[in-house]
Amino acid sequence: MDTGLNGKTVVVIGAARGIGRAVADAFLDEGCDVIAADADPSVLKQSRQRVTGKVIDVTNLQQVELLASESGDVSHVVFTVAVGSGHYGFPFWNVPPVEWARVLEVNLMGAVHVAHAFAPLLASRGDGSLLFYVSVAGQIGSQTDPPYSASKAALINFTQCAGKDLASSGVRVNAIAPGMVKTDLNQAVWESSRGGAPDQQGQTYEQWAAEKIRRVSPLGRWQELDEIAATTVFLASDAARNITGQTINIDGGQVMHS
Numbered sequence: 001m002d003t004g005l006n007g008k009t010v011v012v013i014g015a016a017r018g019i020g021r022a023v024a025d026a027f028l029d030e031g032c033d034v035i036a037a038d039a040d041p042s043v044l045k046q047s048r049q050r051v052t053g054k055v056i057d058v059t060n061l062q063q064v065e066l067l068a069s070e071s072g073d074v075s076h077v078v079f080t081v082a083v084g085s086g087h088y089g090f091p092f093w094n095v096p097p098v099e100w101a102r103v104l105e106v107n108l109m110g111a112v113h114v115a116h117a118f119a120p121l122l123a124s125r126g127d128g129s130l131l132f133y134v135s136v137a138g139q140i141g142s143q144t145d146p147p148y149s150a151s152k153a154a155l156i157n158f159t160q161c162a163g164k165d166l167a168s169s170g171v172r173v174n175a176i177a178p179g180m181v182k183t184d185l186n187q188a189v190w191e192s193s194r195g196g197a198p199d200q201q202g203q204t205y206e207q208w209a210a211e212k213i214r215r216v217s218p219l220g221r222w223q224e225l226d227e228i229a230a231t232t233v234f235l236a237s238d239a240a241r242n243i244t245g246q247t248i249n250i251d252g253g254q255v256m257h258s
């Protein structure tokens with residue numbers, strides 16, 4: 001399939017590791033120029049051609065605006081940044097209200113900053129896309145980490161608002177909701193569960209994940225980084241030119257929309 005992405009500039013924010021890094025690699029494979037941004041300075045060490053690392057904190061609007069102003073003729077922006085509260089949030093009063101602020105600041109306000117900084121650039125081009133990473137947690141009232149779930153639910157809603165606002169400019173806005181992907185963030189959920197869930201004491205990460213996948217996933221397996229990255233490329237490609245305002249689940253059937 002010709003994705004129409006060859007030679008396009010793509011900004012991936014959250015690209016130092018995990019899903020963001022796999023997404024950046026997938027766009028490089030398509031012949032894109034990639035700007036890989038992250039708060040982690042390891043993003044500056046890139047071994048491939050056509051990728052430029054940038055260190056930014058998405059909670060800082062000025063830094064995000066500077067990134068946008070230095071990104072040239074950008075066609076697609078992918079936001080994969082997220083943090084959890086670090087608490088096991090079941091019941092919700094296990095997470096002190098003060099802990100909500102940081103999660104919402106990074107996961108929601110970071111995405112809002114990115115939308116504010118990049119939407120005018122994309123709109124002036126008259127095409128391209130914004131893509132936000134959300135989560136099944138934002139669709140099912142997941143009790144594991146309520147601030148994280150709420151931040152993702154809000155971002156799903158903002159994806160629809162921004163999709164409507166930008167449609168007349170020819171810019172599409174979509175979201176991807178993964179289920180279970182083996183990354184640092186996923187392992188952090190297990191670590192915080194160990195502190196709070198009596199039935200999970202003594203389980204290794206692999207045991208915890210296998211049990212959870214068996215319980216929640218009809219297809220019964222992890223979602224792999226290459227599967228997630230391939231759908232991200234598809235949503236940016238010409239083949240997805242009639243898709244906007246959508247949240248696409250890559251979750252083995254964990255959440256099924258009617």
Ligand SMILES: NC(=O)c1ccc[n+]([C@@H]2O[C@H](COP(=O)([O-])OP(=O)(O)OC[C@H]3O[C@@H](n4cnc5c(N)ncnc54)[C@H](O)[C@@H]3O)[C@@H](O)[C@H]2O)c1
Pocket residue numbers: 013014015016017018019020037038039040056057058059079080081082083106110133134135136177178179180181182183184185186
């Ligand atoms: N891994 C999963 O199972 C899973 C499931 C559902 C949704 N997701 C979503 O997928 C996306 C990627 O998750 P992941 O598992 O790759 O996470 P990860 O923790 O491996 O990567 C997140 C990246 O965001 C960066 N980051 C954190 N705070 C930042 C800030 N303030 N400014 C800039 N960068 C910052 C980190 O340095 C890191 O490189 C997230 O939005 C997450 O919510 C992941």
